[in-house]
Amino acid sequence: MKNLIKPVQFIIGFIVLVTVTFTTNAQSNQTPVAxxxxxxxxxxxxxxxxxxxIDFWASWCVPCRKSFPWMNTIQDKYKQQGFTVVSINLDANKALAEKFLIEMPASFPVIYDPKGKLAKHFNIQGMPSSMLIGRDGTIKSRHTGFFTNKIKQYQQEIEQFLTEEEVK
Structure with a gap:
């Protein structure tokens, strides 16, 4: 029995050594995250x-659960006309955002801002908050909160800015 323990200990030690070496090398070879x-x-x-x-959201935000299906819908509806949704998550813990996205998938890009630098830059006051950027790159409108009774108004704004001529 003693003879069997030594090979098992050796194998376990070898596996631990290889795992630690591989993990350390993999971490040192990673490209920096933007x-x-x-x-x-x-x-x-x-x-x-x-x-x-542009939509700022967090996993704990109850109205965000209502805005995500709508944002997926408008992304698909207006995509061919030169429209896109970009969302910015403000959770300090990315795992919470990932769990939210499993429940409420996004058909648009999600940028993680765990330190809230973008939210601070844009002076975000509540969740969710959104901005509509025109074809000329300027902020055309801002909204704090998401209200289902204002969906028609939100979509009218989008349609209005979609009809503006593209800036070359």
Whole structure:
């Protein structure tokens, strides 16, 4: 029995050593993660000339559970006309946002802003908060909260800005 214990201990020790070495090497070889500001800038540049609905949300936000199905709908409805939704999650713990997204999937990009730098930059006062960016890249309207009785108004704003000529 003693002879069997030593090979088992050796195998376990070897597995631990390989796992630690692989994990350390994998972590040291990872490329740096872009900041939320950089990701937003890249996303806005990628969608330049489009109407963009930017939505700030968090997993604990009850109205966000109502806004996500609507945002998926408008993303699909207006996508061909030069429209996109970009959402910015403000959860400090990314796992909470990921759990939310399993329950309420997004058909649009999600940027994680765990330190709230983007929210602070845009002076976000409540959840959810949204901004509608025109084709010219300027903020055309802002909303704090999401109200199902205002969906028609939100969509009219989107349609209005979609009809504006694209800036070259």
């Amino acid at each position: 900041s939320s500001k950089t990701l937003l800038e890249q996303t806005l540049l990628e969608h330049k000339g489009k109407v963009i609905y």
